[in-house]
Amino acid sequence: MRTDIFARLDREPEPPKIVAPRMSRHRIALFGGTLAFYLAIVWAVLITSWLVALDWKVMLFRPYQQWPELHAFLDYYVVLGQRGPTAVMVACWLGWRSWRQHTLRPLLVLGTSLLLLNLSVGAVKLGLGRLGPHYATQIGSAEMFAGGDIFPSGHTANAVVTWGILAYLATTPRARRYLSAVSATVSLGVGLTTVYIGTHWLSDVVLGWAAGLLILLALPWFEPLIARTETWIFAMREQWRERRDGARPAPAAGSGSGPAPPPVLLPQSMATEGLAPGTVTAAAEPVLPVGHPATGARARAHGGHPARPGGMPVAPTGVRRPPPHTERGARGSGSPARPMTGG
DSSP: OOOSGGGGGSOOSSOOOOOOOOOOHHHHHHHHHHHHHHHHHHHHHHTTOHHHHHHHHHHHHOHHHHOGGGHHHHHHHGGGGOHHHHHHHHHHHHHHHHHHHTOSHHHHHHHHHHHHHHHHHHHHHHHHOOOOGGGOOSTTOOOOSSSOOOSSOHHHHHHHHHHHHHHHTOSSHHHHHHHHHHHHHHHHHHHHHHHHHTSSOHHHHHHHHHHHHHHHHHGGGGHHHHHHHHHHHHHHHHHHHHHHHHHSOOOOTTSSSSOOOOOOOOOHHHHTTTSOGGGOOGGGSOOOOTTOHHHHHHHHHTTSOOBOTTSOBOOOTTOOOOOOOTTHHHHTTSOOOOOOTTO
16 A cells, blocks of 8 residues: 555545535525625615725726736736636646546536526626726716626636635545635635726625625535436446447457367267268268178168179269279379279
8 A cells, every 4th residue: 555645646446435515504594694795785786875986986096006016916816717717727626536536526516616607697797787997987876787797796706616616525624624715815816806907896896705605605405416417427428338348249269359269079970960961972981992891781871772783882862972083193203003992
C-alpha cells in the first residue's frame, strides 16, 4: 500500500459511501431568510428607495478613478466570475473526482446548479430589464424595464454557485469550512470588482449574492433526481457494453486467440459410418493379393456380390478402380514395374 502523498491521486477500488446533504430545518430556515432578503432587495429597487440613491452615489464616486493602480489586476480577477472559464476549471476538477470515486454525482451536481442559475437569474434579468451604470439616462432613476440585463449581477451569482459547489461537495467538515471561506471571499471580491469597474450597481451585486446562495441552499431538493439520473446513465452504459460485446464475431479456429483442439483419431468403421455407399473408395480398404483366403470372406461380407474368376470380388456400385498401366515402370528411371493388384 502506498503511503506517500501521490497515493491520494490513485483511483479508489470502489465508490466511497458519501451521504448526500438533506434539507434540514436549519437549511430551510436559511433558505426562507435568503428568499425574503432577495425579495426585499427587488422591492427596494422597484420603488426607487434609498438603495437606489446609494447606487448613484457609488457610481458617481467612480472608484476606478480613485484607485487606478488596481485596474489592471482587477480586469483579470473579474474573470473568476465569468461563467465559461470558471465552469471549465471546476468541471475539470470534478471530472477527475468522478473518475477517482466511480461516481457521476459531482458532475451532475455542477450541471444542475448551472442550469438553475441560468433559469432563475436569466429570467429575472430579462424580466426587470435594468440598465447598467454606463447606460443610465437619468440621475436618481432606478433604470428599470428599459431593456437592460444586469439585475441581478450574473458575475456575482456565478461566482457564488461555481466556487460554492466545491464546498457543497466536500466530504469532511474541515474541508467544507475552508472551501466555504474561500468561495465566499472569491465571490465577494468578484462582486466588488464589478462595482469598481462600473459595470454593475451595488444593489446588483447584493442581489447576485442572494441569488447564488438560494441555489446552493436548494440543491438538496434535487439530490433524489441526481441519484436517479446517475443510476440511469450507468444502466445505459451497461446495456451499450452488452450490445457491443454481442456484436463482436466469434474468434475463428487457429486465428491465434487460443490453441486449436487436437485431432481425434477414430476407427475406420466410425469414420465411414453414415456416409453414402458410393462415397467409400477402394483406397479405404487394404489391397490383398490374388488368391488370398480373405478375399472370399470379404466378398461374402459385401452382401453377396459375385466374385470374379480367380477370387477377385466385384467392386460395389460407385467404386471406380483405376485401369492398370503396365507401362509406368518403363517410363520411370529404370526401376522394375510393380504389378498391379489383381493383374
